[in-house]
Amino acid sequence: MPSVTDKATESPATTPAGSAQLDAIRAGYASEGAALHLGAAVVDGHAHADAPVRLPLSSLNRHGLVAGATGTGKTKTLQLMAEQLSAQGVPVFLADIKGDLSGMASPGVPNEKLAARSADVGQQWAPTAYPTEFLSLGGLGTGIPVRATITSFGPTLLAKVLGLNDTQESSLGLVFHYADKNGLALLDLKDLRAVISHLTSDEGKAELKALGGLSSATAGVILRELITFSDQGADVFFGEPEFDTADLLRTAGDGRGMVTCLELPAVQDRPQLFSTFLMWLLADLFHDLPEVGDLDKPKLVFFFDEAHLLFDEASKAFQDAIEQTVRLIRSKGVGVFFVTQSPKDVPSDVLAQLGNRVQHALRAFTPDDAKALKAAVSTYPHTDYDLSELLTTLGTGEAVVTVLSEKGAPTPVAWTRMVAPQSLMAPSDEAVVAQAVAASPLAQTYAAVADRESAYEKLQARLAAAPTPEEEPAPAPARAPRREESGAPARRQPKEEPGMVEQVVQSSAFRSMLRSAGTVIGREITRSIFGTARRRR
Template sequence: MTAKDSIFIGASTRDETLALKLANRHGLIAGATGTGKTVSLQILAEGFSRAGVPVFCADIKGDLSGLAAEGVSKDFLEKRAKDVGLEKTYSYHAFPAVLWDLFGEQGHPIRTTVSEIGPLLLARLLELNDTQEGVLNVLFELADDEGLLLLDLKDLRAMLAHVAERASELSTLYGNVSKASVGAIQRRLLVLERQGGENFFGEPALDIRDFIRTAPDGRGVVNILAADKLMTSPRLYGVFLLWLLSELFEELPEIGDPEKPKLVFFFDEAHLLFTDAPKALIEKVEQVVRLIRSKGVGVYFVTQNPLDVPETVLSQLGNRIQHALRAFTPRDQKAVRAAAETFRPNPDLDTERVITELGVGEALVSTLEGKGIPSVVERTLIRPPSSRLGPITQAERRTLIQSGPVFGIYDRTKDRKSAYEILTGRAEETQRQEERRREKEETQARKHGEPRRTRSGFQLPDFGRDDRPRRDSVQRRSNRRSQRDNVLEAGLKSAARSLGTSLGRALVRGLLGSLKRGN
């Protein structure tokens, strides 16, 4: 295998490499805090970029932004390069990078719409129970049927109020819809807003193709998400990255097993995705991880403990870099045994013992080779990175943002006509019709000499008149009003059904409930 076909990870009794052709078979980087996981992620991102493969990674501590800057020579880096056999070829340079930030503070904003994220992930984000999730599904179904676009949280709030008003009718059509459940969802929205979740919803929505770019020199662009602030809302972080994964799965075409991945996705702090996740969601995540390989996407989970990842997902991760684990508690000891058992045994290595003895920058490495068979596990010294260790400065960050290929595309929000405007317009039109009806009734009442009402609502007496003609007149007006309202209501419903039908043909949702865009 040549350098063009693989990524050099480090040195054991041999050179440990990751074959590009098998890099879409996913991977795991695990180890306790401070054992070198971030550097392993960094050198893999560098290797993929060199090979022309775009990368996405979440920058939890700010250190990964150093990928965008040239490394600085240091004695321990030079020594490590010599120890792994790179003394003649080791050099320092920056990698093409685009900075992103959900809050738009340290990078380009990333947004999606409520309609696109879908009910499954939104229910997870709002921490809804089964009954509340059922109401949310009804809301999305109604919005899809009536052609109401849900772009941001004000659209969602307007739709919730609309559902509450029509609770009885919708219960007949879609199943039980309680106003109490609607109220609970509205309260969860307030919590999400306080966490900054409103920044995630709106337009312009992210075009996933902007993650799949190469620089003019052919290197893959490294997309770095500033996640230090995002990590204060762990549920939002987990759902956001899962949405990105589902977008890649739904939007990218099938390409089988390419010579190198189309994109590599690093999912740092992976336990946040799976903690307290319902079984149904974990099953869908496992399904996406299993199937996304054929889209040319490699998914690499980064976590402290291999037990953080469910077995059904862990079994899909063929390439492993295991840093040191500490066996202080029974759970820690179980994790060490579980990690050791996932490697292909090496008769010359006590894997379970070595995991607890690894130093900083050392790891047990096993990657897929040949026909996808895992290599024998080896104790490996990880190579040093070529980019900077540590974060870039604020001035460097501003320059990188302003010179980036997506500058100006996502930095200003758009607010086109959607559910909020449509429902508000309907309410205002209904109010205007009611006012016109009252005025017409009052005009006709005066014309026929009917009792006038004072502002307080009391009738003024009308002596000497027979009230039977008045009752007949009121009945006729009531009949005409009922017919008029029925015609108007039928027209509105017909228009809504027509719009819903034409839009509904394009509304198809994928495995994780995300909206598939029409081609």
């Protein structure tokens, strides 16, 4: 783990104002408990190793933001934070969008530039590999396959993936409700397609009508979107065995936290899918973990790379659900860091939940960039730095930092020269990754696809058992009309319209509810904020 040298390097000469600023930084970032060492404060253009910038482990469940333009060092900041968390026994989850983070499984390679930076920031650097688990969505990659069932994924997240509007999302929720009520397990895409096809068929029209707010036209739109989604190869992401998010909370035999690296380069052309899949993981954790309040160190820290993809074209309801998840999951001992290019990529209500900020350089090439820069500056506490200028001139591997102290108060804004990662700052060799996957205890659980009886098989069996037109009984002959004794035709009495209660009792929806009441009562169908179903472990 990086640390400040035992005998701090003598600080370069500073102005009186600079000395006062350094004293404020030293006091603000002093930490009695365990902390991440992010780097050294920079004042008057020089790094001061005796003014370390730290992030307390106890503040990590207040969440955070790592932002900055391309090439400014966001990924390396993510890497050095993950290393130190692992070294202190905290499991870490990383979304590896570009394939760079596999280097955590290999020790770093020393060089002159690295040695100079380490000396500058007071870091005792040593090449170190960290215990790393490699996963991949549906097996698209070398990692262990991660899948989710359609029921667990839920209608809200699935609607985001499919690009459905609010009406269509509500209708999809009715389809999930119908499947729940009728015992039709939705494990993969073909199950959901089978249920919708049934509801829009001649045999299912009555059940479709009984659902109320679901029209055949809307059901048809959803079905077409599912078929397109399936044709794009999305079938591999859904099914069983479903990934148990408790496996993200493991530690290695030596006590270090396991680093779980989800490979995503193979699905870069499906940004909505992998961003919502990450949100499913977070929502599932929210379901299963107990309330623990504030801990000395988090149970897990979740890094959400390329976070803007999650919020692109998201509905207000979806954004509200993310905000609520982020706000509530901190009491479960989970910290969430959003990693993106600009703070404006994250909605303000979500941004307000992020107490820890590591801001790398921003660019101001366009009027929109300048507006974003001004907005970013306005979110920082008062500081002696000229942030409007500083944020556009930061060097690679430098950032403006402010975090929450152990007491929960914002620390002074600190221009920080970050420490260097100790693992490989490049992708690991393919043989290293393959060896890690082969040795993983998760491989036996998740490698092979399972396909038990679910909605598709049940509806196919029902269709096969239905009588053919030749087998259906002939209609009964029409009965001759009755006549009065006089021989005159009898006058048909007008049919009395049923009252409101009779209409409700006689409705197919009410009868259906009565039929399923025995099943529904006593069965827990709990939905999370996102509509994901709680599964029995």
